[in-house]
Amino acid sequence: MSDWNKALATEIAKGLINTGIEGGYDSVAKSTAYDYPSIGVSQWEGNRANELLRAIPGGAEYADRTYIDIKASGELPMLKELLRSEAGQQAQLEQLSRDCLQYVEVLQQVPTLDDTRCIIYAGMWCPTSTWVVKRFLANRYMHVDLRSLEALYKLFKNYYWVAADVGEMYRAGYANRAEATYQYVAGIDLTTPYGVPAYGYAGNGR
Incomplete structure (x- = not known):
């Protein structure tokens, strides 16, 4: 894992965050393919969304739940608040950086x-x-x-x-x-x- 790859991954992550083309820190939407939510700055779904949620204190209670369930319970605002919290943003940055490093390695x-x-x-x-x-x-x-x-x-x-x-x-x-x-x-x-x-x-x- 070279410093060059890490630097490129950082620039890709910064680009995704600064443009918001995938979403903001507090983005929560229903997946186009499943009943589960797509969340955060990279619209993570399924296992990746659960991985992110479990990395945020208090986030595990939203893992493995459908978008409809979370919405019907009135918890969407709480989930969004959790994602845009300092801990939520840090967890997203760390996960996005790992993702972007994989992107660089594949694109090479x-x-x-x-x-x-x-x-x-x-x-x-x-x-x-x-x-x-x-x-x-x-x-x-x-x-x-x-x-x-x-x-x-x-x-x-x-x-x-x-x-x-x-x-x-x-x-x-x-x-x-x-x-x-x-x-x-x-x-x-x-x-x-x-x-x-x-x-x-x-x-x-x-």
């Missing part, structure tokens, strides 16, 4: 995906499905310059909804996510920690 298996900004950009999509993102990029690296943030942005904006098999209804939402992610990654200062030129001052659209 994609040929030509070695530009710092592009790894961060792709990593910010991994909560949707790490393996879908990897396959999406690995299937296209011969035809798309994965060292170009601009090219990566256009690729996700136009085609990721197809690869994720989510249907036309999610197309606009994914396009908006692609735009928000692009604006964030293009704007962050990577010069000091990584020696990466400001966006637009290097080759390949970087």
Whole structure:
């Protein structure tokens, strides 16, 4: 586990939190696939949600419960308060950092995906499905310059909804996510920690 990977994971985590593209600290929604809640800054579900809840003092009482049960009992506000508490935020940061480190390790298996900004950009999509993102990029690296943030942005904006098999209804939402992610990654200062030129001052659209 290199310091470089940890640094990239940190940048991905910061991006997810700062953009809120997955959710805020106190996000609680009904899973689109199951009856369980999706919670926090990465919309964790199932076992991952339970793992997070058990890491927060007082959170275990919400583990293994359905969204409908929590809502019907009037406990949704209490769960949200728990998630945005100092302990809740710390637990989420720790879990998200572990997740992001896995994202980096998986993305490094994609040929030509070695530009710092592009790894961060792709990593910010991994909560949707790490393996879908990897396959999406690995299937296209011969035809798309994965060292170009601009090219990566256009690729996700136009085609990721197809690869994720989510249907036309999610197309606009994914396009908006692609735009928000692009604006964030293009704007962050990577010069000091990584020696990466400001966006637009290097080759390949970087």
